[in-house]
Amino acid sequence: MYEFAVTPAVTQLRRAGVIITEVAPESLAEELGLETGDRIVKVNGRSVRDYLDFRFQTAGETEFDFLVKKTNGETWDIELEREEGEDFGLMFEQIVPRQCANECLFCFCKGNPEDARPSLFVRDEDIRLSFLYGNYTTLSSITDDEMKRIVEQRLSPQYVSVHATDLKTRAYLLGVDEKRADIFDKLNFLLDNGIEIHAQIVLCPEINDGAQLEKTLRDLASHYPRIVSAAIVPVALTRYNTDERLTKVTPEFCRRTIKEVEKLQKEFRKNLGVTFAFLGDEIYLKGGMEIPSRRHYGNYPQIEDGVGMIRSFLNSFGKLIKKVQSPKSEVQSLAIENVRTHKLAIKPKNKTQNSGLKTQDSLFGTILTGEMFAPILSEQVEKLNAVSGSKLKVLAVPNTYFGGDVSVAGLLTGQDFVAVKDKIEGDFVIIPKHTIKSDEPILLDGMQFDDLKKQFPVPIYNLDIQEFIEMILAEN
């Protein structure tokens, strides 16, 4: 699957080393004469391919020999010492994703409009991004060096798209031959070396559901706790993905799958002590079934894959309403757990950050979200309006850009928002944070966030649920 939060891939040959993008003032790096644009090629004689290598090769060390290619073409050999734990004061270029070599039946890239911006066609398959951001890889084209690197640098956990443990089915889904689809030895190598795995299954009706799904989940669960969890998310078909081998996910299919998986979940909870296999929120919503309890999700191991997000939201929002109702009551924390944000991830600067919403006199505005989440959000917001006096309105935005059965909030585009601009009410509009690229103020259809703002008569804020809750609390 493509990942919206990483730098688009480039195909040109890359020069050795990692490029410095920022040198902190008065830092050790500045003292050494390092500058933006310089490339660190080696640390203590070992090649540096990216900032993960740099971190790994400098961790715990106090004496270094840096080989640096300066922007003016000079090569510097710098010997230095630092205090234990002293920061260099360096920021580096982001990792350029490695591309996958699959032809997955359901690949989202096939569901893009032809004129979609190039970064939407990036097929990343990168174990570094899996570790840093929780992107899934299939391991089908991973090299021996990459396998060794995962183990040597402890790039754990890894998120792996398994889809099916039956080799024929997996090969069919990935569009590769069985030899390439076979990751049994690779998985075992990682597991034997203490690397934790979170598995994903993109559920395609009539291909890897039913008995196939049961086999896959049982096979994966047999490796628990080394395979920590399995997420089952439904295939998403846009109006452009018209492959006849794919069948639409219907409400009836969702209900049947929930029933089947519930039996296994019960068994896993009894034998393993955890639910282990989690169905994506979308399956419950489409099936019109109740979202499982907080306990069901444990520590939300795959929340960023849309597994448990709704439960997490409902619980956080429930606490918020209580807090607003009785301002003096002690509310421990409204923080939404998000275990996939790895502490080692270097997050790009958020250029889309907004401020100033707190200064609104009243909370009278419109929240735009996807059609799937809108009824749930609307119900909660009405409760909030009733207790807080706010006048918030939730507006379900149809996804006309991708079409098909795409109705999640995160895939809404600039033109989808513009299409409902005449229906907004109040002093401001809130759009889902993840509809804006994390390192650039641009939406999925290529519209600049600033251009979107110009089309609305009131300010637009891109907030996630946590920020939205903080905004409400600031007002009460």
Ligand code: SF4
């Ligand atoms: S082809 Fe498969 S592995 Fe590659 S990006 Fe698409 S879905 Fe992911």
